[in-house]
Amino acid sequence: MDDTLNNLEATILRFLEAHQGREFSIRCKDLVEKINGEYRFTPFEISGRKIRATIKHLIESRGEWIGSGSKGYFMIQTDEELLTVCKYYHGYAMSMLHVEAKLKKTSLPALLGQLSMEFSQSP
Numbered sequence: 001m002d003d004t005l006n007n008l009e010a011t012i013l014r015f016l017e018a019h020q021g022r023e024f025s026i027r028c029k030d031l032v033e034k035i036n037g038e039y040r041f042t043p044f045e046i047s048g049r050k051i052r053a054t055i056k057h058l059i060e061s062r063g064e065w066i067g068s069g070s071k072g073y074f075m076i077q078t079d080e081e082l083l084t085v086c087k088y089y090h091g092y093a094m095s096m097l098h099v100e101a102k103l104k105k106t107s108l109p110a111l112l113g114q115l116s117m118e119f120s121q122s123p
Helices: 007-016 028-038 048-062 079-103 108-120
Strands: 066-069 072-075
Touching (some): 007 028, 028 048, 028 072, 048 066
Antiparallel strands (some): 066 072
């Protein structure tokens, strides 16, 4: 696996270095403005969607401790922040699963049972 960061990943991490801990969160809108002010590797502006996707990649593929919440993004510093971020993601995931269950006209426990079977039948 290639361990080098691309330019956008490195830029995001550099900006987030100044946002250590939840109380120093930066809103996505502000992060977009800062990155577009400095990120001039392309003639196109970087969208909030691209930044969110890149942060997701940094967390999932590189193991970066980037937290998010109602006040924005930050670098996780404490076990309490980690638990709070995980609780936030868990709540969001459960909310989305509830929507999926409603759309499928099934119960959440039935949907979770289906998902459990899908995961147990991994290739």
